[in-house]
Amino acid sequence: MPTPNPQALEFLQTRRSRPAKTLDAPVPDREALTELLRAAARTPDHGKLEPWRFIVVDRAAMAPLAELAQTRGEALELAPEQIAKGRAQFDQGHLAVVVVEVQKPSQKIPALEQTYSAGAVCLALLNAALAAGWGANWLSGWASHDRMFMEQGFALAPHERIAGIIHIGTEKSAPPERPRPDLEAITTWL
Known part of the structure; x- marks a missing residue:
């Protein structure tokens, strides 16, 4: 018989992301954040390739990223509301971890599985x-998919891209529960 971990299962069944705009200081210090990164790095990585890495963005680094989002949004001729949304996560952010997908050559592990692993790291970090008691939110958005933003903001190499930006902080207000998937509608039993 397996040994259950009811606390872990209860957490997973009740977990709820916190909207990034509701996160404030204080944020985890370096030691606390290192523990969270260590937990995330235990994600299955398909052949021990470690097809991901982390970039920690503190409050001081947010303002230049907000400005870059503004500049890139204007260059892309996006609507003002899109530009505002693209820069808002950096204008409002106090601490974020950029999870970078790092595609590595492998005859054994397909690129798609490396992408899945990077996504799994985002969820594990979240x-x-x-x-650990922090509020956290996984964001992306147009800026995180813009090649020039990735290269200018985070110095990503051509074989790298942003899998997600995980904002972490102290939640100012608890979000309401939201509807969850209807398991009957999305589950097939064979």
Whole structure:
């Protein structure tokens, strides 16, 4: 018989992301954040390739990223509301971890599985932060998919891209529960 971990299961069944705009200081210090990164790095990585890495963005680094989002949004001729949304996560952010997908050559592990692993790291980091009592939110948005933003903002190489930006902080207000998927509608039993 397996040994259950009811606390872990309860956490997973009740976990709830916190909207990034509701996160404030204080944020985890370097030691606390290192523990969260260590937990996230335990994600299955398909052949021990470690097809991801972390970039920690503190409050001081947010303002230049907000300005870059503004500049890139204007260059892309995006609508003003899109530009505002693209820069808002940096204008409002106090601490974020950029999870960078790092595609590595492998005859054994397909590129798509490396992408899945990077996504799993995002969720693992999000859940680690929530389990540690912090508020956390996984964001992306147009800026995180813009090649020039990735290269200018984070010095990403051509074989790298942003898998997600995980904002971590102290929640100012608890979000309401939201509807969850209808398991009957999305589950097939064979």
